[in-house]
Amino acid sequence: MSFDLVLFGGTGDLAWRKLLPALFQAQRHGTLPAGGRIIGVARDDLSDAQYRALIASRFAAVEGDKRPSATEFERFAELLHYVRMDLSQGADYARLAAHLRARGADTVVMYLATAPTLFTTVCEQLGAAGLATPATRVVLEKPLGHDLASNRAINAAVRGVFSERQVFRIDHYLGKPSVQNLLALRFGNALFEPLWRRETVASIEITIAEQLGVEKRGAFYDGTGALRDMVQNHALQLLCAIGMEPPINAHADAIRDEKLKVLRSLKGWTPESLARDVVRGQYAAGQLAGEAVPGYLQEPGVAPGSRTETFVALRTEIANWRWAGVPFYIRTGKRLAAHEAHIAVHFREAPHAIYRTPMGAANRLVIHLQPRDGLALHLFAAGQSQRGPATAAQTLAPVQLDLDFDQRFGRERVGAYERLLLDVIDGRLNLFVRSDEQEAAWRWVEPVLQSWREADERGEGPRPYASGTWGPSAASALVAKSGHSWMEEV
Known part of the structure; x- marks a missing residue:
């Protein structure tokens, strides 16, 4: 099963501390499905090679057995790609859509590792760009709102684009x-x-x-x-x-x-x-x-x-x-x-x-x-x-x-994020809220x-x-x- 995992906030703290190391461990354990791509998305002007170098520098700080060897990271880096985006600009979502359609992966995961204030904007823009297809899954990090009213507003906006079975609200515990x-x-x-x-x-x-x-x-x-x-x-x-x-x-x-x-x-x-x-x-x-x-x-x-x-x-x-x-x-x-x-x-x-x-x-x-x-x-x-x-x-x-x-x-x-990311790719909702x-x-x-x-x-x-x-x-x-x-x- 081929998949594209689009990581909004791909240069952020959560991405390099938790998500990318978890995906690396899944590859190391042989549980990450073959034929996958990991696409980092952020405002920085980076090429694929520069993004891989950035992640390599962050991985160098990992301690103990979880630090990849040079050979292991080189193999993992083949999965890493980068797309520069301004999340408020519809034209950038159109470029992302063209990038994804050119490959036509079986499953597309949109992981919103961004500020919760952007969840509504990103989901609405994904819908407008035609990226909310039956093959798409969206992952929302906590906190999902500041109170009941804001939580309802975010969920209503997300449900206006995606069905409940496409939404993976993550709680790493x-x-x-x-x-x-x-x-x-x-x-x-x-x-x-x-x-x-x-x-x-x-x-x-x-x-x-x-x-x-x-x-x-x-x-x-x-x-x-x-x-x-x-x-x-x-x-x-x-x-x-x-x-x-x-x-x-x-x-x-x-x-x-x-x-x-x-x-x-x-x-x-x-x-x-x-x-x-x-x-x-x-x-x-x-x-x-x-x-x-x-x-x-x-x-x-x-x-x-x-x-x-x-x-x-x-x-x-x-x-x-x-x-x-x-x-x-x-x-x-x-x-x-x-x-x-x-x-x-x-x-x-x-x-x-x-x-x-x-x-x-x-x-x-x-x-x-x-x-x-x-x-x-x-x-x-x-x-x-x-x-x-x-x-x-x-x-x-x-x-x-x-x-x-x-x-x-x-x-x-x-690990927690490794299990949850694999479940998202496989479409298992048991561990999501x-x-x-x-x-x-x-x-x-x-x-x-x-x-x-x-x-x-x-x-x-x-x-x-x-x-x-x-x-x-x-x-x-x-x-x-x-x-x-x-x-x-x-």
């Missing part, structure tokens, strides 16, 4: 091997299904923690914040994967129908719950790995006195038969104590204790998402030093069954955004927290009110 293993854990094994419900689960925690600050993205981040950047998309998609009912099959719409039901079942916000169940924070100066780091307000590009949040912790519930009354805790932030993402399923204590266990301890299943990829099941067992059979007076010790997927399957596994999912997520977070705007007007900004910690102390109090704790506090 869904391409992570660990998230695929989460779905396999739930729906490929009978072991956990009887336990996956309110009768046995006490609480569920989703943590996406970063040690880095905003770095050079201060101007972008200051207009976005943690809720839009991480919760509205990544965290809610993980919540859907944990909370959804088994789909009738593995087809894209069957899976996405069940995710949509979860989003529509999230408890709505009230003034009381917004005040009680949401914590907003902003990192201050502190120590990280023994080095002093600046606070958010000292970062380049951040407006003086900014009230943008770099940390969010919240409590919610899925109001349905399976999960009624089970709290779901979401936490994400920058400049935290660790670079780590995990989902922790905390089980209820045994209904009748005949052994002593450590105070407050219970079984839990931890799905590690990054930097490691694996599962850990926390149980209790009699200590090795004990002689004879266990007795009721004996205190059991915690033990851990640990499965490291990198060790089990090897570290050279398919449907427009009604996005709208449901935006509808749920909007009351939180509105409450923060009102708090800002009252002079109540985000809570400061020292860099290198786990966020404001109010985040610990949030879970403690229900008798729970974050995983590092267990």
Whole structure:
């Protein structure tokens, strides 16, 4: 199957840091279909040779085994081409159309690695140039809008040119091997299904923690914040994967129908719950790995006195038969104590204790998402030093069954963008977000955004927290009110 992948924003940060390395790895692994072209599109005046040289210079900074050898890059460079375009000029789209029609690839992928403000313009121009054919697929990067209204406007404009089945809204968390293993854990094994419900689960925690600050993205981040950047998309998609009912099959719409039901079942916000169940924070100066780091307000590009949040912790519930009354805790932030993402399923204590266990301890299943990829099941067992059979007076010790997927399957596994790009080329929609999912997520977070705007007007900004910690102390109090704790506090 021949394909053309047109990369709008082909000289940008996302293209050379994520997309082109992912495509190179696919070629290295032998999974990239033969007969393909990768066409970078940008305003720079470059020839094909100059574009290949530019990408080669960026690839030279790649560390370790993922850096291509000279022979490997030479082979990959044969796929790279370049077209100079001003995305506001219809004549340039006509030139691109002629370039693509001259070859007539079976599949044409339009990857919009541009500012979201250009999505509508690019899609409308593609339609006007006759490039929205049945063979065309369009990939939209996040953030898709700034709120519900802007998200609807973008989706309406895109649907005016492309059908829903041609639109691939990408969330790279869904391409992570660990998230695929989460779905396999739930729906490929009978072991956990009887336990996956309110009768046995006490609480569920989703943590996406970063040690880095905003770095050079201060101007972008200051207009976005943690809720839009991480919760509205990544965290809610993980919540859907944990909370959804088994789909009738593995087809894209069957899976996405069940995710949509979860989003529509999230408890709505009230003034009381917004005040009680949401914590907003902003990192201050502190120590990280023994080095002093600046606070958010000292970062380049951040407006003086900014009230943008770099940390969010919240409590919610899925109001349905399976999960009624089970709290779901979401936490994400920058400049935290660790670079780590995990989902922790905390089980209820045994209904009748005949052994002593450590105070407050219970079984839990931890799905590690990054930097490691694996599962850990926390149980209790009699200590090795004990002689004879266990007795009721004996205190059991915690033990851990640990499965490291990198060790089990090897570290050279398919990365998130590599998997997602291959799925786009093959036309598989399972790991992509449907427009009604996005709208449901935006509808749920909007009351939180509105409450923060009102708090800002009252002079109540985000809570400061020292860099290198786990966020404001109010985040610990949030879970403690229900008798729970974050995983590092267990």
